[in-house]
Amino acid sequence: MGLFSKIKEGLRKTKESMISGMQRVVNSFTKIDEDLFEQLEETMIMSDMGVETSVEICEKLRKRVKERGVTDPGKIMELIQEIISEMMGEDVALDLSTTPSIILVIGVNGAGKTTTIGKLCHQYKQQGKKVLVAAADTFRAAAIDQLEVWTQRAGVDLVKHAEGSDPAAVVFDAVTAAKARKTDVLICDTAGRLHNKKNLMEELRKINRIISQQAEGCAVETLLVLDATTGQNAVNQARLFNEVADITGIVLTKLDGTAKGGIVISIKNELGIPVKLIGVGEQIDDLQPFDSRSFVTALFERTDKGEEQANEADHTGDE
Structure with missing residues (x-):
């Protein structure tokens, strides 16, 4: 298809x-x-x-x-x-113009962050890119294990610390490893505790500080993963996350499972944040770059x- x-x-x-x-x-x-x-x-x-x-x-x-x-x-x-x-x-494409390029993945638990990271790993690996993943969601039980399953399946390396350790320390080690190994793309998972906004803000600020210090000059994408089936709730999440992070793009998952695809229009119109990737199915290649012309047509x-x-x-x- x-x-x-x-x-x-x-x-x-x-x-x-x-x-x-x-x-x-x-x-x-x-x-x-x-x-x-x-x-x-x-x-x-x-x-x-x-x-x-x-x-x-x-x-x-x-x-x-x-x-x-x-x-x-x-x-x-x-x-x-x-x-x-x-x-x-x-449309605005992902910026992967440097070696390494860094993708910071944020979003509430259950929106599809881990699946999105897994699919990106597969796709970039198939394109011949060297990929590294940082397991910086260190607080959610089994988050590291889930990521490990996806990275093993895709055949890419994972940088992880013990559960409960400092997420910024994981990112520091991952950036260091990415530079040493001449990695093309470093993908960093992060926690999604939006209900505790102050802690999340501090954590993301610390991670961003590490990236700007250790990976100066590197292309950095901060992608917010939203579940399309939650409709206007997803738009509200985007508003809140936009207060704590410099979001460069949206990944809209589960678009095929909802009648609420109109939120793509309100996200772009009300928040000015481009939708960069959409999920239109369960398969690995069902995570696609967003094409607004095709979407409207x-x-x-x-x-x-x-x-x-x-x-x-x-x-x-x-x-």
């Missing part, structure tokens, strides 16, 4: 919920009026696109309809696609009648 097909399949639930919902609203109107805009806004909010982003899209839609003299409700979906495409802006691509009937049959079967 090609990249676009994977994204399209991964967004199927979001498309069925969000886009089909908007389409149904549009189809129920014979003229464009304020009631149409209000119902669209409500549908967007209910689809986890967020209040701020939904309101902004509808304001831009009103303006565009007026400026262009659009009177046919059938043109509305094209305009919404245009507005969302503009909101998503240009896959969401808005018209469903043919056969596909619509098949989807309806699926829902009937579910009931």
Whole structure:
């Protein structure tokens, strides 16, 4: 399955919920009026696109309809696609331009941090890169063990200390090892105790200080892993983590298992943080670089009648 097909399949639930919902609203109107805009806004909010982003899209839609003299409700979906495409802006790729390049992985427990690290290890190893992992989530029981399983599977080295030891000390040793071994990519796992924000802030600050001192001039990515199935809660997590860390990108996992894919739009629009990787399945290669153009195209691509009937049959079967 090609990249676009994977994204399209991964967004199927979001498309069925969000886009089909908007389409149904549009189809129920014979003229464009304020009631149409209000119902669209409500549908967007209910689809986890967020209040701020939904309101902004509808304001831009009103303006565009007026400026262009659009009177046919059938043109509305094209305009919404245009507005969302503009909101998503240009994609930003991971910066792995130095040796070593450092990826700091942050996020709450259960969002998919360990799996993301494991998949990155596999992918970079397949690309012929030398990869090292630092097990700096030293407080969560079994976190080091889980990481060890993934790194062994991928055939990459792991730097670890005893459970409960200083995470910054692990990162210090890992950076030293990465430089000595001429490692291409150093991936650092970190703790996700967001409920104890003060401790987490201190810990991340200390880790960042070690990296800037020991790996001066190296490309550093701070990736926040978010679980797409948690919807607006994930956006709130991003806001909180953005207060304690200089996030350079988002990894959005489990996008294939949710109808809440609209949060991609609100993350970019409200926080200005680019989504750099998305998880659209369980397989190793289902962690993909985010392509906003493919994302928007896959969401808005018209469903043919056969596909619509098949989807309806699926829902009937579910009931």
